[in-house]
Amino acid sequence: MKTAWDNLQIIREKNRPTVRDYIPMIFRDFIELHGDRLYGDDAAILGGIGMAGDMPVTVLAQVKGRDLKENQASNFAMPHPEGYRKALRLAHQAEKFHRPVICFIDTPGAFCGVGAEERGQGEAIARNMMEFMELKTPVISIVLGEGGSGGALALGVCDELAMLENAIYSVISPRGAASILWKDASREKEAANILRITASDLVEFGVAETVIPEPVGGAHNDPQLMGKRISEYILATIPKYTKIPIAKLLENRYYKFRKIGVFTEQKGVNPL
Amino acid sequence: MLEDLFAKVKLRASYDKPADQKGKINIPENLMFKCPRCGKVEFMDAFLLGGKICPACGYHARLSAQERIEQVADNFTFKEYDKHMKSLNPIDFPGYAEKVAHLRRKTGLREAILTGECEIMGQPCALGVMDARFMMASMGSVVGEKVTRLFQRAEQEDLPVVLFTASGGARLQEGLISLMQMAKTSGAVGRHSRKGLLYVTVLTDPTTGGVTASFASLGDIIIAEPKVLVGFAGRRVIEGTIRQRLPEDFQSAEFAQQHGFVDMIVPRGELRRTLAQLIRLHTGKGGGPDENSVG
Ligand SMILES: [Zn+2]
Numbered sequence: 187m188k189t190a191w192d193n194l195q196i197i198r199e200k201n202r203p204t205v206r207d208y209i210p211m212i213f214r215d216f217i218e219l220h221g222d223r224l225y226g227d228d229a230a231i232l233g234g235i236g237m238a239g240d241m242p243v244t245v246l247a248q249v250k251g252r253d254l255k256e257n258q259a260s261n262f263a264m265p266h267p268e269g270y271r272k273a274l275r276l277a278h279q280a281e282k283f284h285r286p287v288i289c290f291i292d293t294p295g296a297f298c299g300v301g302a303e304e305r306g307q308g309e310a311i312a313r314n315m316m317e318f319m320e321l322k323t324p325v326i327s328i329v330l331g332e333g334g335s336g337g338a339l340a341l342g343v344c345d346e347l348a349m350l351e352n353a354i355y356s357v358i359s360p361r362g363a364a365s366i367l368w369k370d371a372s373r374e375k376e377a378a379n380i381l382r383i384t385a386s387d388l389v390e391f392g393v394a395e396t397v398i399p400e401p402v403g404g405a406h407n408d409p410q411l412m413g414k415r416i417s418e419y420i421l422a423t424i425p426k427y428t429k430i431p432i433a434k435l436l437e438n439r440y441y442k443f444r445k446i447g448v449f450t451e452q453k454g455v456n457p458l
Numbered sequence: 459m460l461e462d463l464f465a466k467v468k469l470r471a472s473y474d475k476p477a478d479q480k481g482k483i484n485i486p487e488n489l490m491f492k493c494p495r496c497g498k499v500e501f502m503d504a505f506l507l508g509g510k511i512c513p514a515c516g517y518h519a520r521l522s523a524q525e526r527i528e529q530v531a532d533n534f535t536f537k538e539y540d541k542h543m544k545s546l547n548p549i550d551f552p553g554y555a556e557k558v559a560h561l562r563r564k565t566g567l568r569e570a571i572l573t574g575e576c577e578i579m580g581q582p583c584a585l586g587v588m589d590a591r592f593m594m595a596s597m598g599s600v601v602g603e604k605v606t607r608l609f610q611r612a613e614q615e616d617l618p619v620v621l622f623t624a625s626g627g628a629r630l631q632e633g634l635i636s637l638m639q640m641a642k643t644s645g646a647v648g649r650h651s652r653k654g655l656l657y658v659t660v661l662t663d664p665t666t667g668g669v670t671a672s673f674a675s676l677g678d679i680i681i682a683e684p685k686v687l688v689g690f691a692g693r694r695v696i697e698g699t700i701r702q703r704l705p706e707d708f709q710s711a712e713f714a715q716q717h718g719f720v721d722m723i724v725p726r727g728e729l730r731r732t733l734a735q736l737i738r739l740h741t742g743k744g745g746g747p748d749e750n751s752v753g
Contacts, residue, residue, distance in 0.1 A: 298691030308670030
C-alpha cells in the first residue's frame with residue numbers, strides 16, 4: 187500500500203505540474219489580476235478570472251514554480267499577508283459578480299519572515315477564514331500537491347474540498363513535526379506516516395469530499411490527462427453548488443467545519 | 459506618562475544583552491524570578507506582589523486560567539461551560555494520551571482553556587481563558603470546540619465575549635483535525651459578530667501560530683498585556699530563514715501595536731476596569747461617565 191511518504195515523493199517530483207500548467211487546460215479567456223490595494227502584489231498567490239465551461243469563475247491559487255527562477259519569483263508558493271489580502275479582495279469581487287471561486291492550494295505554508303510578521307500574517311489568514319466562511323458565492327478548493335497548514339487553509343474554507351490523489355494536507359510539515367517531536371528533522375518519513383495527511387485520510391476525517399485520481403505514477407506522467415480530470419471535476423461540481431440558495435449554502439459550509447473535532451464529554455471517565 | 463515609562467524600558471532593554479548570551483547563573487528557583495523578556499533576575503516576592511509582572515521591565519508573566527478568572531471576574535460569578543470535555547487521540551499519536559493524562563494530574567485542568575460566563579464589574583459576558591501550562595495551550599479539538607461553543611452560546615444569549623488568548627498554535631498531535639479548528643472558530647466568531655455583538659480579545663503571553671491566525675486576531679477590539687509575545691511564526695524559524703538575530707522587541711505586544719494589530723496595551727491592574735468600560739460602551743448599560751473613567 188502507498189504511504190504518505192510515497193505521496194510526498196510523488197508531489198516533490200521536479201516535473202509535477204503547477205497551477206500555471208493547469209490554468210490554460212481548464213479555463214478559457216483567463217485574465218490575471220494583481221494587488222491587494224493595500225500594500226503590494228504577492229506573486230506567491232495568483233488571482234484572475236476565466237471561463238469554466240460557460241461559467242465565469244474567479245481563480246485563486248498558490249503558485250509553485252517549475253524551476254528555481256520561477257520559484258524565487260513566487261517565493262516557493264509561500265504567501266505574505268498581501269497575498270492573502272489579494273485573494274480576499276478578489277473573492278469579494280467574485281461575490282459581487284456572482285462568480286463561483288475556485289481555489290488551488292499548493293503551498294508549504296505561509297511565509298515566516300520579518301515583513302510577514304510586521305504586516306500581520308496571522309490577521310490576514312484569520313480574516314480570510316472568517317470572510318470565506320460567509321462569502322455569498324460557491325467556493326471549491328482543490329489541493330494540487332502540498333497543503334501546508336494555516337497558509338493553505340486561508341484558501342481552504344470552501345463548500346467542497348478535493349484532493350489530487352497524491353496531494354497531502356497537514357497541520358505541520360513532516361519535517362517540522364520531526365524536529366519538534368524528536369529534535370531530528372531527518373525522521374521526516376516517520377512523521378509523515380503518523381500524521382494522517384493523505385487524501386484518503388482527509389476523506390475519512392470528513393475534511394475532503396473528493397479524491398481526483400492521478401495518472402499512473404503521478405500527475406507529472408501525463409499533465410494533459412490530469413488537467414482534463416481537474417477540469418471535468420470542476421465542471422461537474424460547480425452546478426451542484428450554484429443550485430443551492432445562498433443562505434443554505436453558507437449554513438452547509440459552516441457545518442462542514444463546525445462538525446470537525448474528536449472529544450468526549452463523559453463525566454468521570456478517563457478516556458485516555 | 460505611560461509612554462515615558464515605555465520609552466525608558468526600551469532604552470534599558472537596548473543596553474541589556476539578550477538573556478541567553480549572559481553567563482549562566484544558578485538561580486534558586488523559588489526565591490528569584492528570571493524574566494524571559496529582559497533577562498533580569500529579581501526577587502520572587504517583588505514579582506509575585508506585583509501580580510506576576512517583571513519589576514524590571516514590566517513584562518506580564520503567564521497566569522493560570524484560575525488566577526486570571528479570579529483577577530477579572532466578579533467574585534463567585536463565573537459559571538463554567540463544558541467542563542467535562544476532554545480530548546481523545548484521533549490519529550493515535552504516539553505518547554499523546556500519556557502526555558495529556560500527565561498534564562491533567564499536574565495542572566488540575568482538563569484541557570488548555572476554561573470557558574464560561576461571568577460578570578466583570580457588574581457587566582455580564584462570556585469568558586474564555588487559555589492556560590499555557592497545558593501543552594502550551596495548543597489548539598486541538600477541545601480548545602476549538604469550547605471556543606466555538608462559547609461564541610455560539612454568547613450569540614444565543616446576546617452576550618459579549620472576552621477571550622484571553624495564549625497559545626503555541628495548532629496541536630500537532632491531533633493532525634489536520636487541529637488545523638480545521640482554526641476555520642471552525644473563525645466561523646463561530648463571524649456568526650457572533652454578524653449578530654452585532656462585541657468580541658474583545660486580550661492577547662497574553664504567548665499568543666502565536668494557529669491561534670493568532672484565527673480567533674485571536676478577530677476581536678472587534680484587541681487588547682494586549684505589556685511586553686507579551688504576539689506573533690504568527692516562531693522567532694527561531696524566522697531567524698533561521700533570514701540568518702540573523704531579531705531585535706528584542708520583535709513580536710512583542712508593543713511591536714504588534716506599532717504595526718497596527720493591537721488597539722491598546724493595558725497593564726493587568728487596569729484590565730478589569732477597561733473591560734467593563736468597553737462592554738458598557740457597547741451595551742449602554744449602567745454607570746455614569748466619571749465613575750467609569752480609567753485613571
Ligand atoms: Zn523583565
